[in-house]
Amino acid sequence: xxxxxxxxxxxxxxxxxxFAARKHTRDVxxxxxxxEEFPTYSRCALPFVVGGExxxxxxxxxxxxxxxxxxxxxxxxxxxxxxVDTDNKVVKTDxxxxxxxxxxxxxxxxxxxPGIPGTDLPGVKVLRTRLDGEDLFKEGRKGRTAVVNGxxxxxxxxxxxxxxxxxxxKIVIRSRALRSMIDTPLSQVVEDKLVEKGIDILKGExxxxxxxxxxxxxxxxxxxxxxxxxxxxxxxxxxxxxxxRSMGIEIGELGGIxxxxxxxxxxxxxxxxGDCVESxxxxxxxxxxxxxxxxxxxxxxxxxxxxxxGDLKAPxxxxxxxxxxxxxxxxxxxxxxxxxxxAGIDVAISTVKYPSLPHYYxxxxxxxxxxxxxxxxxxxxxxxxxxxxxxxxxxNMLSMAILKGTTxxxxxxxxxxxxxxxxxxxxxxxxxx
Numbered sequence: 514x515x516x517x518x519x520x521x522x523x524x525x526x527x528x529x530x531x532f533a534a535r536k537h538t539r540d541v542x543x544x545x546x547x548x549e550e551f552p553t554y555s556r557c558a559l560p561f562v563v564g565g566e567x568x569x570x571x572x573x574x575x576x577x578x579x580x581x582x583x584x585x586x587x588x589x590x591x592x593x594x595x596x597v598d599t600d601n602k603v604v605k606t607d608x609x610x611x612x613x614x615x616x617x618x619x620x621x622x623x624x625x626x627p628g629i630p631g632t633d634l635p636g637v638k639v640l641r642t643r644l645d646g647e648d649l650f651k652e653g654r655k656g657r658t659a660v661v662n663g664x665x666x667x668x669x670x671x672x673x674x675x676x677x678x679x680x681x682x683k684i685v686i687r688s689r690a691l692r693s694m695i696d697t698p699l700s701q702v703v704e705d706k707l708v709e710k711g712i713d714i715l716k717g718e719x720x721x722x723x724x725x726x727x728x729x730x731x732x733x734x735x736x737x738x739x740x741x742x743x744x745x746x747x748x749x750x751x752x753x754x755x756x757x758r759s760m761g762i763e764i765g766e767l768g769g770i771x772x773x774x775x776x777x778x779x780x781x782x783x784x785x786x787g788d789c790v791e792s793x794x795x796x797x798x799x800x801x802x803x804x805x806x807x808x809x810x811x812x813x814x815x816x817x818x819x820x821x822x823g824d825l826k827a828p829x830x831x832x833x834x835x836x837x838x839x840x841x842x843x844x845x846x847x848x849x850x851x852x853x854x855x856a857g858i859d860v861a862i863s864t865v866k867y868p869s870l871p872h873y874y875x876x877x878x879x880x881x882x883x884x885x886x887x888x889x890x891x892x893x894x895x896x897x898x899x900x901x902x903x904x905x906x907x908x909n910m911l912s913m914a915i916l917k918g919t920t921x922x923x924x925x926x927x928x929x930x931x932x933x934x935x936x937x938x939x940x941x942x943x944x945x946x
Contacts (some may be wrong), residue, residue, distance in 0.1 A: 515542045519604050521594055521626050522619035523547035525715045525806045526787025529813025530588045530617045534821035540577055541821050544587045544611050551643055552578050557806055559646040564674030570643055598758045599780050615782045615820035618757055622750035622788035631723030638745045640671055652743045653678030660732050661832050662720045663747030664690045665672050671745050672712050683713040685720050685734055692732050694845045695897045702899055708897040710839050750804050752789045765791040776816040784820050786812035795829035796848055797856045833912040835905045842904030846912045847895030859944045867941040874933040882943040891920040921946040
């Protein structure tokens, strides 16, 4: 009899688990249970549909119903998991019971809503699901005002999307932009870019209340009341672990599901992957939460293969990330200066601004690089980049350098390429090193 694998969730991690399990063996029955009505789509694409850069919400579908069928994965949409009987290995849903031999939990994350008055008013929005995106898209009209609460990836992407739709956009930044990703000097560059593009920054205070009677009409920030037609909460995400908790699965110190290096939980044959789990930080060797699609897909692959009978280990994470803000790329990998100091790492830091092309060749743009190295070992442990285009490739290179234990001196002397239309004789990263 074929082994039964049930995957809860059809996001990046869930889909990856399904198809990795199928690739590992044909002798397994795979059922994927999804509470949304849609097949797998890119959550990361939602802001770009809201902003009109992607034409509609169907386009970011990653794996269609037909693809699931072709892979012989039974996708159950609009299906709510009520409970899991781990003794008898049965997932109980509103549409019936699904027995399993191995279970993969990929319940993802949920938007954190601050505990302030007024967050239940009509006009308070989040952007986590496709339905959230469709709802937010309807609000984006010229002549209206939006307040975006937060300074994260998604906050900046939402602010840009609504600005592109013609809205008057204000963003509330309590500390500084992208604080968990980049250091203060580059945060300032990002904030300057927001202002340049016509987005007002309200800095140094948090939203203390959402104002309105039967719908939103503003927010309170410090002593000021700021008019608004909508308020978008982008104040972070938390792992969705209620189902796991109800099953008796151990929850880690950061609030995510605790797993071993095979992504198995404390309950045998139950695995977990993606935004709902705690990963191991490559630098600190301590737990860390991640909301990155790259990590989710790789963890899903590991969990799916192991659920299907394989034996694969998930590596620690560096949280390499990149985003586009209007006309610049912003990328980072490894710890920030604050994070490194909290970890007790004595860091040397170098910040460089250098043109992407030789001064004599037209079209060059400044590349801003900030590198962090461990003073004790000389090894590169982090990097941050702002560039007109191409941050992803640069961050990928730095990510590999960190994983391989490259020292600053080795990076400085690395054999980089050169041709006037493509690059200068010295790369900005080498100069920073």
